């Protein structure tokens with residue numbers, strides 16, 4: 001089956017291993033067989049903070065990360081919210097399709113409110129899953145590679161698509177989520193690895209930075225290394241990371257490390273991560289920032305054409 005794939009990330013900081021194993025690895029795979037749009041979700045940066053911050057710098061960094069992991073600009077349309085007004089206009093009819101209660105009970109929104117750095121929770125925070133429906137449906141996306149935290153949002157998109165079709169006649173496909181090998185990778189503090197929670201290993205970190213980050217990871221006093229996610233979250237998190245990078249079961253690594261303790265575990269994990277990321281980091285260092293920004297301009301133009309077609313179809317269906 002031929003899919004239209006839509007995914008994206010907020011330009012809030014460098015991409016990390018959670019992104020890689022949650023979603024990016026799938027994107028690299030899918031780009032060869034399907035039409036794919038990748039969204040730099042710049043407007044969504046202000047869902048959980050007051051100001052967009054170093055937005056241009058963060059966008060450039062995100063683009064560098066995309067190309068470094070192997071997204072091919074000849075195959076993938078990379079674009080940004082703020083350059084595609086027609087996409088954002090879909091938010092208006094879509095908001096009419098969901099109830100306040102549905103917005104308020106979204107578990108991911110609740111979690112993000114807990115971690116938000118906003119002075120007060122904004123209306124945008126509650127409505128951004130509907131904005132995400134506009135992201136996915138503007139190109140009639142059918143497949144959405146995401147981490148686990150995004151599943152409630154893909155559900156909102158499915159709801160919006162179904163309700164729109166029921167009220168106004170079929171315009172949209174009902175898309176499906178696709179989770180990666182590790183749909184919710186833990187960060188170095190045991191919580192979800194996140195750009196803005198200071199607990200991640202950025203793809204672009206240097207080998208020394210990576211070593212320092214892993215050295216600071218919380219483990220426990222038991223010298224014998226075992227894999228037990230419930231009772232030993234810190235140790236198991238590192239084993240999971242090393243296992244993903246080495247493509248080996250974490251339990252097997254635990255047995256090998258045995259009585260080597262946290263020091264040995266951290267050194268094995270550091271080597272695994274650095275070996276895994278070396279080619280990605282090398283590609284990143286060779287990229288030209290100007291060329292990378294040109295990729296975004298081209299993607300924006302294509303996305304705009306696509307969004308205008310969908311918006312026109314929506315207007316017609318609604319009788320405007």
Ligand code: ATP
Nearest residue numbers: 009010012018022146147183184185193194195196
């Ligand atoms: P922020 O802290 O700014 O929200 P984030 O690290 O949560 O950043 P997002 O841009 O919100 O990253 O998410 C981009 C994509 O990466 C989403 O599909 C999300 O599900 C996925 N993702 C984010 N963190 C993880 C993780 N720890 N494990 C697996 N997938 C993840």
Ligand code: MG
Nearest residue numbers: 010149194195
């Ligand atoms: Mg997030």
